[in-house]
Amino acid sequence: LQLTVGLLKPDIAGNPTIVSLIEQEILKKKFYILKRKVVRWQKRDSEMFYKQHKENFFYRRLVDCMTSGPIIALLLAKENGITDWRKLMGPTKVYKSQFTDPNTIRGRFGLTDTRNTVHGSDSVQSAAEETSFFFPDFNAN
Ligand code: ATP
Ligand code: MG
Structure with a gap:
């Protein structure tokens, strides 16, 4: 089995109805x-996690949202x-998720290109890094 880290972002993590719909969908799949784990990020956590987006116009918005x-x-x-x-999450951008993939999580619950409800690791390498970042006591062996 392959590990991956999913994040339910602040735009929905405080909404128990949506959280439970998403978790049901995850188990169904x-x-x-x-x-x-429930975490709360300081600015520096968010800035570090999304440092690859530092030069993007939406970086500040993304850091603030998280x-x-x-x-x-x-x-x-x-x-x-x-x-x-990532398939279950759907496309990053809301115009795509809502119009071409309305059954994905982002298609169902996404509000904007930034407030798009979920994150997923995008490679084996980032999955491993994100696993140790969020779950340092998890032993993959
Ligand atoms: P994530 O990394 O959160 O799983 P992703 O891999 O689909 O999402 P990335 O390109 O890595 O998308 O962007 C990281 C996050 O930055 C997105 O999930 C979204 O919240 C925000 N973002 C990406 N593109 C835009 C954009 N054009 N406008 C506003 N926010 C954006
Ligand atoms: Mg990404």
């Missing part, structure tokens, strides 16, 4: 939820977990 409330971090496992979780 045959992911295991190995770990679950510090605006609690985040729910999930450690997910499934065959092809990285790709399958």
Whole structure:
């Protein structure tokens, strides 16, 4: 099984109805939820996590959004977990998710290109880094 980290972003993490709909969907798609944790980010956590976007016009907006409330971090496992979780999330941008993939999580709950409800690791390398970042006590062996 492949590990991946899913984040439920502050735009929805405080909404128990949406959180439980998303978690039901995750289980229905045959992911295991190995770990679950609620975290609150300081600016520096957010800036570090999204440092690859430092030069983008939306960086400040993204950093502020990710510090605006609690985040729910999930450690997910499934065959092809990285790709399958990103498929379930849907496209980054809201015009795409709502119009071409309305059944994805972003299609159903996304509000804007920044407040797009969920994050997923985008490679084996970032999944490993994000696993140790959020779940340092998890032993993948
Ligand atoms: P994530 O990394 O959160 O899983 P992603 O890999 O689909 O999302 P990235 O390109 O890595 O997308 O962008 C990181 C985050 O930055 C997006 O999830 C979104 O919140 C925000 N973002 C990306 N593109 C834009 C944009 N054009 N305008 C506003 N916000 C954006
Ligand atoms: Mg990304």
